[in-house]
Amino acid sequence: MDKFKQKTEKKKVLLMGRSGAGKSSMRSIIFSNYVAKDVRRLPTTIGVESSTFKFLGNLMLNIWDCGGQGAYVESYLHDSAERTKVFSGVGVLIYVFDVESREFDTEDRNARDLVTYSAIVKALAENSPQARVFALVHKMDLVQTDFREQVLKDKSSAIRQRSGTFQRTIRTYGTSIWDQTLYKAWGMIVHSLIPNLDVIEGILSDLVGITEAEEIILFERTTFLTVTSVKSEIGERNPYEDRFERLSNIIKTFKSSISTFTGSSTSSHQFGELYIKTTRFNLIVAMLTTNTYALIVLPPGEVELQCTRLNLFIARDQFVQLAGFSDESRKSQ
């Protein structure tokens, strides 16, 4: 098993964008189980708020939520000590644009949002050229539905043009805290951060073969973001292509109702196992390792359901041996 053993891997994630763009709101929804309507109460971020977040056991996400007010941005960029401190060793930069901002005109080369952005990207390129950049055009809910696609297209190409050395690798997404687009964007971000993804996917496809499942999706425990998924031929035909985001959304909403029910406010409202048996499908959501949940969709029938529950239990051991999953579960075995 030694080849799987790794040290805890730390990834620094910079969250930047102008003040009021929605950086902290996003972070609270994804990592602290806030409900969208509650983020109104969040105060302005002052300076840099750094938080660490354990993801899949040995991956530490170190999130730097950088206050976006002019003075702070000035100091990140021009105070040389700050500049190295903030921009060195960055794994991912997530830059949040406010779609409603008046200072983001796609025509105007001197629009302040874009000028700041290109300065930041430049600083990043100097200090951590290996970083990945994601640009989120946020608050898309404020744009009329018919225009969303066009607006996103325009803004994305303007952002891409100003991305300097990251022009080819940058990815842009339109997001809103009021719908599942937020989970989609963050799902992609997280996906890009996970080590030994192919090993995990290998085991999952084996499991799909053994259990005759239509689909297996792996979720991270706290955020319920999609880590990865494997489909069978039938699963490929599912007409709902946005289902991963929807699932994250559905389950997170339910977790917040559990917290209302129990009256406590901690972010770890878990459930053991959920299954649904209908005439068209069986569905199991169960804890796979201490940090992940698996969602398995099967053909209907009691036998299929019970066998898979057993198979899942057996599969747990193999996942535990994987690095990238928790150490605690290994001890408890």
Add this chain to the structure above:
Amino acid sequence: MSSESEESQSGVEVRKAPSTLRSDNPSVANSALGNYMTIESDENLLVASASSEASSTASQSNGIIHTEHSEHKPRLLLMGLKRSGKSSISNVVFHKMAPHETLFLEATTQIKKDSMRSFMDFQVWDLPGQIDYLDQSFDADSIFGGVGAMIWVLDAQDNYMEAIVRLTETIVHLQQSFPEIKYSVFIHKTDSLAEDYREDIIRDITQRVSDDLFDAGLENPPVSFYPTSIYDYGIFEAFSKVIQSLIPQLPVFEALLNTITASCRFEKVYLFDVLSKIYIASDTSAAELATYGLCSDYIDVIVDLSEVYGWERGRKDDGSKRAKDISKQSAESFISNVKGYSLYLREINTYLALVGISKEARFEPEKALVDYNVQALQKTLKKVLRRG
């Protein structure tokens, strides 16, 4: 074939609440739990356009009498002063509108009829508040004839004296001609009251209404009071109670649910109308609003997940016994270990589902027994429903 055609079949818009962050797909009709009927909104029938007396006389020739005789559905009336929150209530409960969106609702000027198709068909009429229905020139029979229950919505954060006067007048008046009507008073918008004197206001209103009715000679008026708010489950709970008062089989349901609670060691059992998430019966033990809320959200999860995975796969029906067994089974779900509780759901028929909450984190060994008991209950319930 598949989902597309099914979606268009439903045709009716059921708005999903953005606050709960769900899909914008308007159709829930292709849920694999069974094709739950969506709530239909009848075309607004012009009965009286605001305050004009001429139109109220015209309305008599407008076919209302016809509708009244052709529809034998029990009717629920929503009444109250203007801006007390009647339309917000009907939109939140029957159209799944998000509570904060109701701010933008326009004043209602016509009677709005909604029908709720479930194990029993209901009609809900939203009556605009600015019209005086006690006016002699009104054809009271067309509105109040055949009404099962009347809900008076009373804005608790407003000066409610006028509303109380109007309410008692209406009840006293209607009592003479329509003694069957059951009255419920929703003491509404209680969320905005400071917690310190919320109870006081509720007590004050209850007391005043009862006193006024007593003075008018009604000793035991059939009036119940519910504090409500559209921002929590209070409104659903109150609506559930009102609808329960219209169900003749309620005592039978309750007795059956009490039996199942005892035999399966449930804390609380609800019989839900899946689409509206109104519960039409529960066992008679006391429960907190949060328990109802959790069960209601649990149904949401199942309906949403079923929507994602309930698509038609076009599996061949090979006619084998196994395939038949599968197509006969009713949907079932279970969640273990929700902070020491577990939740159980079973589909009873197209409209109804049984949801139970148990204090045991998992009842794995007894699960088969629970299934057996609930199946027996399901059979009995179906019999009762058929007779009703």
